[in-house]
Amino acid sequence: MGIESSRILRNSPFVKPIDAILNWCREYSCWPYAFGTACCAIEFMAVAASHYDISRFGAEVIRFSPRQADLLVVSGTISEKMAPILKKIYDQICEPKWVMAHGACTCSGGIYDNYCTVQGIDTIIPVDVYVPGCPPTPEAFLDGLIKIQKIIEGESIRDPKYCGE
Amino acid sequence: MADLVAQTLLEKFPEAVSLAPDFRDEEAVCVTRESIIQVLRFLYSNPDTEYTLLEDICGADYPGREDRFEVVYQLYSLKTGGHVRLKVGLQEEDPTLPTAIGIYKAADWFEREAFDQYGIRFEGHPNLRRVLNHEDFVGHPLRKDYPIKKRQKLTRPTNLGWEEGQSRGNGDGSEQTGEEPEWMTLNIGPAHPTMHGTLRILARLEGETILKAEPEIGYLHRGFEKTSEALTYQQVIPLTDRLNYCSAMMNNVGYCRAVEKLLGIEVSKRVQYIRVIVSELSRIIDHLVCIAANLVDIGALTPYWYCFRERENVYELLEALCGSRLTTSYTRIGGLSHDLPDGWVDKCREYIRDRIPRAIEETETLITKNRIFVDRTSGVGAISADEALNWGFTGPCLRASGVPFDVRKANPYYDYDKFDFDIPVGSNGDTYDRYLVRMEEMRQSLRIIEQALDGLPEGPISVEDRRVSLPEKDAVYTKFGPLVQHTKLIVDGIVPPEGEVYSVTEAANGVLGFYIVSDGTKRPYRIKVRPPCFAIFQALPQLVEGSMIADLIAIVGSLNIIAGELDR
Numbered sequence: 001m002g003i004e005s006s007r008i009l010r011n012s013p014f015v016k017p018i019d020a021i022l023n024w025c026r027e028y029s030c031w032p033y034a035f036g037t038a039c040c041a042i043e044f045m046a047v048a049a050s051h052y053d054i055s056r057f058g059a060e061v062i063r064f065s066p067r068q069a070d071l072l073v074v075s076g077t078i079s080e081k082m083a084p085i086l087k088k089i090y091d092q093i094c095e096p097k098w099v100m101a102h103g104a105c106t107c108s109g110g111i112y113d114n115y116c117t118v119q120g121i122d123t124i125i126p127v128d129v130y131v132p133g134c135p136p137t138p139e140a141f142l143d144g145l146i147k148i149q150k151i152i153e154g155e156s157i158r159d160p161k162y163c164g165e
Numbered sequence: 166m167a168d169l170v171a172q173t174l175l176e177k178f179p180e181a182v183s184l185a186p187d188f189r190d191e192e193a194v195c196v197t198r199e200s201i202i203q204v205l206r207f208l209y210s211n212p213d214t215e216y217t218l219l220e221d222i223c224g225a226d227y228p229g230r231e232d233r234f235e236v237v238y239q240l241y242s243l244k245t246g247g248h249v250r251l252k253v254g255l256q257e258e259d260p261t262l263p264t265a266i267g268i269y270k271a272a273d274w275f276e277r278e279a280f281d282q283y284g285i286r287f288e289g290h291p292n293l294r295r296v297l298n299h300e301d302f303v304g305h306p307l308r309k310d311y312p313i314k315k316r317q318k319l320t321r322p323t324n325l326g327w328e329e330g331q332s333r334g335n336g337d338g339s340e341q342t343g344e345e346p347e348w349m350t351l352n353i354g355p356a357h358p359t360m361h362g363t364l365r366i367l368a369r370l371e372g373e374t375i376l377k378a379e380p381e382i383g384y385l386h387r388g389f390e391k392t393s394e395a396l397t398y399q400q401v402i403p404l405t406d407r408l409n410y411c412s413a414m415m416n417n418v419g420y421c422r423a424v425e426k427l428l429g430i431e432v433s434k435r436v437q438y439i440r441v442i443v444s445e446l447s448r449i450i451d452h453l454v455c456i457a458a459n460l461v462d463i464g465a466l467t468p469y470w471y472c473f474r475e476r477e478n479v480y481e482l483l484e485a486l487c488g489s490r491l492t493t494s495y496t497r498i499g500g501l502s503h504d505l506p507d508g509w510v511d512k513c514r515e516y517i518r519d520r521i522p523r524a525i526e527e528t529e530t531l532i533t534k535n536r537i538f539v540d541r542t543s544g545v546g547a548i549s550a551d552e553a554l555n556w557g558f559t560g561p562c563l564r565a566s567g568v569p570f571d572v573r574k575a576n577p578y579y580d581y582d583k584f585d586f587d588i589p590v591g592s593n594g595d596t597y598d599r600y601l602v603r604m605e606e607m608r609q610s611l612r613i614i615e616q617a618l619d620g621l622p623e624g625p626i627s628v629e630d631r632r633v634s635l636p637e638k639d640a641v642y643t644k645f646g647p648l649v650q651h652t653k654l655i656v657d658g659i660v661p662p663e664g665e666v667y668s669v670t671e672a673a674n675g676v677l678g679f680y681i682v683s684d685g686t687k688r689p690y691r692i693k694v695r696p697p698c699f700a701i702f703q704a705l706p707q708l709v710e711g712s713m714i715a716d717l718i719a720i721v722g723s724l725n726i727i728a729g730e731l732d733r
Contacts, residue, residue: 037355037362037385038729039410039491042454046480046490049473064358076362079732080319081299082355082384089356111403114313114388115306116298135491 004162019156026070026096027149028058033069035089038076040103040135052138057145066092071148072125075135077105078118090125095161098148101127102141104134170214170249178204185252188664189426193250198262201238201253208240208249209268216240216249217554218570219265220669220678221695222275224283226309233257234285238265239667239678239695243554243568246575250667255285264290271557274703282307282390297383297732306391313391348376351714355384359462359718363728366705366717373713378706385728393692397658398424398498401692406492408694408730411454412447414483415672416730417496422578423668423679424498427661428632435624436500437579441617442513443486443495444670445610449521450479451673451725452561452603456528459600459722463541463715468528475524478516485509498659499634500627510618517611517618525607533604542596546708546720553594556707557700560675562724565602566594572671583620584613596723633659658687674698674725696730 004010009018032054036044047054054060063069066089078086090099101121104110107130109119121127128151131144157163171194174182181200185193196204208216221239232254240249253262264287265272276287277296284305287293295302299319304311351368354360365381389408393401405420406413418440425432432440457472480490485506487495495502532538548558553566563570571588573581589605591598627634635654636647663685669678678695701724708724709717 034358035356035362038387039407041362042410042491045454045458046473046477049477050470051474051477064356066356077385077387079384079386080316081386082363084319084321085356085384111407112387112392114392115311115315115317116386116388137490 004157010158010163015156015158022157023153023155027152029061030057030059030071030098030145030148030152031061031063031069032059032071032073033066033089033093034062034064034073034075035086036073036075037078037082038103038105040075040105043135043138043141044073044075044102047138047141052142054142054145057142057149059145066090067094069093070097072097072099073102074099074106074121075102077110077112078121078124079116080118081116083118083124086121087124096155098128098151099125100144100148101130102144103136104132107132110134170208170247173211173213174204174207177207185250186664189429189666191250191666192248193252193665195252195254198253198255201251202263202265202268204251205238205240205265205268214242215244216242218243218559219269219271219275219557220248220559220676221667221680221693222265222272222279223680223693224279224285224307225682225691225693226283226307228309230254231256234260234283236262236279236285237680237693239680241676243570243575248667248669260284261286261288263288266290269557270552270555270704271700274699278699281305284308295383297386299383306388311391313388313395353714353717359721361458361726361728363732364702364721364726366721368709368714368717370714373715375709375712375714375717378709378717380702380705382702382728383732385732387733389694389733390692393689395688397687398661398689399659401689402496402498403492403494406494408696408733409451409672409674409677409727410491410729411727412444412451412673413491413493414443414447414495415451415670415677417493418444419668419670419672419677420679421496421498422670423666423681424659424661426666426668427664427681427683428498428630428659429662430499430628430630430633432500432628433624433626434580434622436626438617438621439501439505439626440496441579441581441584442614442621443483443493445614445617446479446482446513448610448673449607450476452607453524455673455722455725456600456603459719459725460532460538462722463538463719465532465535465538468531471524471527471531475521478520482509482513482516485512497627497633499630500625504626510621513614514618517614521607521611525604529604533601539597541715542600542719542723544593545596545712545716546723547593547595548704548708549594552707553704556704558675558704559697559700560671560673561602561606562599562701563675564589565591565598567592572669572676576669578670581613584616586610586612596719599723632661660685660687669695672697674727674730675701677730694730694733696733698724698726698731702726702731 101107106121129144129147133140181197183195185195218241220241225235234255236253238251279285281295348369348371354365363384367379368375369377405416408416453472453476457469460468487493550566550568553563569588569590586609589602640647641651661683665682667680669676675697680693682691684690
């Protein structure tokens with residue numbers, strides 16, 4: 001947003017209210033990037049569809065361009081062949097960004113432990129919230145989203161990731 | 166009819182052909198590698214047989230044998246309705262044989278897969294490179310001496326060599342000389358909304374017209390076949406859910422049916438009917454997803470909401486049945502995990518009478534005569550019947566081209582011959598026809614479910630066979646025999662006799678085949694899945710050549726490529 005880079009604001013006494021406003025905005029307007037590869041992506045589609053309706057949580061603007069998203073939702077098994085692409089997509093998303101590992105495969109490799117599967121995406125990129133399940137129910141996904149919102153709520157423009165210090 | 170083929174081959178090629186061990190009445194012959202092409206050509210063109218559909222080519226590894234590797238061809242004749250399996254033994258030092266692309270275009274990717282997984286070289290193949298594993302991969306993972314957990318990291322995205330105008334993966338080795346029209350290369354996917362997150366297409370464009378396209382797959386390769394070799398037969402069932410995750414039930418049914426064939430057991434009528442009901446429900450939701458996703462891709466978002474609303478209803482039914490929405494694992498070898506819950510039949514009836522038809526009608530009203538949709542799909546990505554068959558198309562994509570082939574009619578299983586239903590066929594084989602065929606198939610599936618619910622017989626949901634079914638819990642606690650049987654089944658698992666079977670079912674995307682080799686132990690020696698969309702997707706370059714990028718989006722969506730079964 002650019003506000004974070006202002007040293008004056010960071011050191012001002014108004015940090016708390018600024019944080020509150022910024023976080024409130026970010027929390028309820030997550031733009032997810034759907035990095036869906038497998039079964040979990042179908043459940044992600046269900047979350048986005050009419051019944052579970054992700055827009056109740058302000059996250060219905062699903063983007064397929066990393067430049068327009070701030071929440072990376074990784075749904076589905078990541079193979080060794082896919083790993084460099086995931087890394088590239090993550091690097092392309094601008095700060096501030098959050099990552100949700102959606103499903104057992106992204107959390108830990110799930111039931112696949114063999115020559116071609118990555119054992120958890122946290123070996124490639126940092127992860128904020130893990131949503132277990134194979135696949136997780138839509139309710140579990142929404143729970144994960146709420147957890148992301150809680151993380152955002154606790155952030156401050158004084159955090160190292162914003163100051164670049 | 167069945168025996169005729171093997172006999173004919175023996176008479177025609179006495180030196181090259183020998184009979185494979187007889188097992189479960191399947192036709193299988195061993196062929197020498199020198200004559201395999203001759204034999205294939207004979208089977209393809211002989212008017213008595215006409216084995217026009219190459220369903221599968223796969224490799225197998227037998228380290229102890231003189232001929233370490235084996236290449237297995239599965240052929241099907243639409244004329245006689247019979248399968249035949251050709252097996253070619255290859256020595257470890259020189260695992261090469263001629264390519265079958267000249268006869269069956271379908272051989273293309275199947276041969277590449279055998280090369281990738283086993284290192285079998287097909288001479289004359291125009292583009293023999295890895296298809297599922299990444300290009301830096303060393304070794305061949307499905308060989309028995311490759312450790313299952315030996316991972317190989319890839320540090321950069323796969324480079325197909327196209328970007329630099331190199332010849333690899335391109336065929337003609339062309340570079341821009343200045344005389345030809347100018348072209349540019351466009352990379353689409355895998356991180357692209359239409360590519361389902363896992364497909365990648367490189368397109369060479371002149372303006373917006375596609376001169377040439379090449380798909381790259383394997384981004385969701387997760388080692389189903391290698392993993393299943395380390396599991397027991399029962400443990401493989403959850404893995405089959407994740408092949409075509411849009412219709413997991415049908416994979417469960419297909420796999421269990423294959424293992425039951427291996428064991429030589431027949432499940433009870435009740436089990437058969439329940440399997441039919443859940444399969445057809447899955448077919449409906451699979452088609453709903455395909456149509457919804459296809460429409461979203463080409464810009465029609467509204468039907469997506471309608472389709473997914475009804476899909477949720479079907480999920481409710483499946484959840485009541487097995488506790489899970491997507492990954493069902495409902496079938497067991499020899500039966501089902503449990504019977505239908507109370508009130509399920511009535512609920513199912515309500516859904517198929519009111520709710521699902523409503524979703525179909527609504528989509529129909531919104532889309533079928535929609536001018537924009539018709540203009541964007543009619544005549545786009547058309548393929549003729551012969552070509553489609555030659556590429557190994559099955560399922561709705563083949564039927565859209567006008568071939569009325571459906572395993573449920575051609576080789577009926579589970580009383581499908583007793584149900585009254587029609588096989589919808591298209592006439593142009595284009596994207597619009599594929600959409601229409603899917604719409605109609607959903608209606609036919611509703612008819613089948615209705616009849617199956619009406620005729621649902623009473624009976625056990627597991628076979629009375631000591632080899633597969635657990636005894637009653639009461640008996641285990643009180644009697645010695647059942648206790649031993651229980652312990653043996655839990656410790657040893659299901660142990661089928663030595664042999665090999667190939668069993669097909671009609672899944673949502675087409676012919677889903679399971680080729681299972683048993684060595685008489687509790688773990689399968691080799692499981693090969695014949696995924697329907699693997700054969701379909703390899704024809705993409707032909708389908709999109711000369712069309713626009715926007716057409717490519719519509720075409721890929723209409724093929725219903727499910728990465729789980731494509732890459733396994």
